[in-house]
Amino acid sequence: MNASPVAVNAGLSNMIDKGRRDRPTLASDPIAGTNDLNGTPMSQMQNVEKQLREMILGLEIGPGERLTERWVESRFGASRTPVRAALLRLETEGLICRDSRSWTVSPINLAELEQIAVYREAVEVAALRLTCALQDRSAVEIIEAMLDSCDDKTPREEWHRVGMDFHIELARLSGNEFLFRAVRDAMTRLSRARWLEVRDEAALDRAWAQHHAILSAVRVGDANSAARLLSAHIIGSRDRLVTSLRNDRRGLRARGFAVVA
Amino acid sequence: MNASPVAVNAGLSNMIDKGRRDRPTLASDPIAGTNDLNGTPMSQMQNVEKQLREMILGLEIGPGERLTERWVESRFGASRTPVRAALLRLETEGLICRDSRSWTVSPINLAELEQIAVYREAVEVAALRLTCALQDRSAVEIIEAMLDSCDDKTPREEWHRVGMDFHIELARLSGNEFLFRAVRDAMTRLSRARWLEVRDEAALDRAWAQHHAILSAVRVGDANSAARLLSAHIIGSRDRLVTSLRNDRRGLRARGFAVVA
DNA sequence: GATACCGATTTGGGATACCAAGCTGGTATC
DNA sequence: GATACCAGCTTGGTATCCCAAATCGGTATC
Numbered sequence: 001m002n003a004s005p006v007a008v009n010a011g012l013s014n015m016i017d018k019g020r021r022d023r024p025t026l027a028s029d030p031i032a033g034t035n036d037l038n039g040t041p042m043s044q045m046q047n048v049e050k051q052l053r054e055m056i057l058g059l060e061i062g063p064g065e066r067l068t069e070r071w072v073e074s075r076f077g078a079s080r081t082p083v084r085a086a087l088l089r090l091e092t093e094g095l096i097c098r099d100s101r102s103w104t105v106s107p108i109n110l111a112e113l114e115q116i117a118v119y120r121e122a123v124e125v126a127a128l129r130l131t132c133a134l135q136d137r138s139a140v141e142i143i144e145a146m147l148d149s150c151d152d153k154t155p156r157e158e159w160h161r162v163g164m165d166f167h168i169e170l171a172r173l174s175g176n177e178f179l180f181r182a183v184r185d186a187m188t189r190l191s192r193a194r195w196l197e198v199r200d201e202a203a204l205d206r207a208w209a210q211h212h213a214i215l216s217a218v219r220v221g222d223a224n225s226a227a228r229l230l231s232a233h234i235i236g237s238r239d240r241l242v243t244s245l246r247n248d249r250r251g252l253r254a255r256g257f258a259v260v261a
Numbered sequence: 262m263n264a265s266p267v268a269v270n271a272g273l274s275n276m277i278d279k280g281r282r283d284r285p286t287l288a289s290d291p292i293a294g295t296n297d298l299n300g301t302p303m304s305q306m307q308n309v310e311k312q313l314r315e316m317i318l319g320l321e322i323g324p325g326e327r328l329t330e331r332w333v334e335s336r337f338g339a340s341r342t343p344v345r346a347a348l349l350r351l352e353t354e355g356l357i358c359r360d361s362r363s364w365t366v367s368p369i370n371l372a373e374l375e376q377i378a379v380y381r382e383a384v385e386v387a388a389l390r391l392t393c394a395l396q397d398r399s400a401v402e403i404i405e406a407m408l409d410s411c412d413d414k415t416p417r418e419e420w421h422r423v424g425m426d427f428h429i430e431l432a433r434l435s436g437n438e439f440l441f442r443a444v445r446d447a448m449t450r451l452s453r454a455r456w457l458e459v460r461d462e463a464a465l466d467r468a469w470a471q472h473h474a475i476l477s478a479v480r481v482g483d484a485n486s487a488a489r490l491l492s493a494h495i496i497g498s499r500d501r502l503v504t505s506l507r508n509d510r511r512g513l514r515a516r517g518f519a520v521v522a
Numbered sequence: 523g524a525t526a527c528c529g530a531t532t533t534g535g536g537a538t539a540c541c542a543a544g545c546t547g548g549t550a551t552c
Numbered sequence: 553g554a555t556a557c558c559a560g561c562t563t564g565g566t567a568t569c570c571c572a573a574a575t576c577g578g579t580a581t582c
Contacts, residue, residue, distance in 0.1 A: 044536070118439070343567095
């Protein structure tokens with residue numbers, strides 16, 4: 001919206017202050033990565049939110065761990081105001097939750113995972129049907145290319161990301177902002193659990209084949225087939241995911257990850 | 262959740278205003294109306310969020326109006342910290358949005374309303390099918406009773422609320438928390454527009470008849486019929502709503518309500 | 523009269539001080 | 553040795569204060 005410029009940000013000015021003397025002022029030492037893709041300076045809140053989200057999704061902070069505002073504050077060099085704003089946002093995403101008075105990284109909740117899959121199925125299938133009804137479905141080729149960009153040498157992180165983006169981008173094609181956001185948010189909530197799932201090569205190949213099959217059906221506008229394939233894919237993924245986590249529950253707990261239900 | 266509503270809001274108490282150093286601490290003087298249904302004292306953030314939401318949904322603050330943190334602060338007698346927290350939450354609900362630097366009550370967006378209806382259809386139908394598959398569907402009687410509680414003497418506010426709660430409570434029966442929240446949030450976003458819709462008696466009766474028909478199908482477990490009826494109801498409501506607002510756009514603007522797209 | 527410029531005011535972003543509730547560890551009592 | 557109790561620390565909630573950017577008026581210039 002704003003072409004809003006420049007503005008090297010704000011010179012804080014608390015070089016005195018005993019509390020966080022180790023934190024340099026922003027002006028003199030912009031933290032790496034504090035500008036967004038457009039070069040627009042990101043607010044502290046956005047910084048904290050983004051980095052904390054990445055830490056949580058990347059399991060650098062384990063499910064069930066307690067978070068204190070003061071820890072986040074010192075970890076990211078921001079004051080409590082932006083920290084609190086970021087925590088509030090992450091709470092609405094379901095990544096953290098309040099445990100009476102304190103903040104906790106949301107545990108992996110098996111019952112929740114099952115419910116999310118049902119929710120995903122509803123919104124993804126709806127989005128898919130909209131997409132199939134479009135005149136111009138050429139954008140599926142972009143998604144196909146995205147899938148094909150993964151090969152043996154692709155790091156696991158990339159496979160993980162592309163596997164989620166497949167569903168998110170497919171939903172985006174529908175043009176319905178709400179269906180798109182629903183899918184994106186659901187995938188975000190599933191992300192950590194998918195990292196913890198034990199998946200063999202064969203399962204990955206099967207998932208990729210299913211992705212391709214779905215795209216093929218969309219390409220020719222066969223909404224019913226596409227919907228059937230997508231439903232089966234989502235429910236199958238859910239069952240494998242939940243089974244894997246349930247079987248590995250002890251191991252996960254041993255690694256310090258809270259897994260409930 | 263709550264049988265909610267009501268709660269005409271809270272007796273503010275900011276006759277003093279400018280400095281609030283004369284305001285005693287929360288603990289020693291809980292503000293009237295600041296306790297939730299359980300008697301648990303509500304935080305200032307929750308107070309501000311709840312009351313501001315009611316003002317926005319009740320059109321006491323019109324779509325498109327600008328909000329300043331200072332205004333909210335003085336209006337509710339809270340300081341900026343809880344005010345900002347409340348604004349952040351309302352932003353994620355879509356009730357307010359940022360306009361570059363300042364806050365704006367979200368305008369009525371016709372394109373958005375159409376998209377929400379599609380989203381609603383997806384999630385409500387999915388929830389309905391889950392409910393139809395339940396062994397015990399006796400809870401539909403409670404919803405039926407809720408519908409029947411409205412008669413000629415019922416104030417319009419109550420009709421409005423029950424009309425929304427029908428869909429929300431129906432979704433709750435599915436037992437899927439995500440479908441439920443999706444429906445609740447979608448209805449919240451639609452709420453203001455529904456207030457502005459010009460509806461005659463006949464349209465209301467028709468909607469009520471459709472509600473009853475849907476419940477009847479659910480009662481006997483006829484998922485396909487129920488789904489068909491619900492879809493038709495939602496899409497029909499959407500068309501009437503959007504048509505009404507489009508026709509009345511000038512009138513709405515004259516009343517100071519921003520209506521876009 | 524239109525416009526460009528400049529300063530005062532407003533506004534959101536951030537930092538920090540203070541408070542009350544709750545938790546913790548240690549101590550005293552039985 | 554177990555338990556009740558209390559002081560001190562931790563933590564989230566809140567109130568303020570400061571800052572820079574944006575906005576708004578008014579004025580001077582053409």
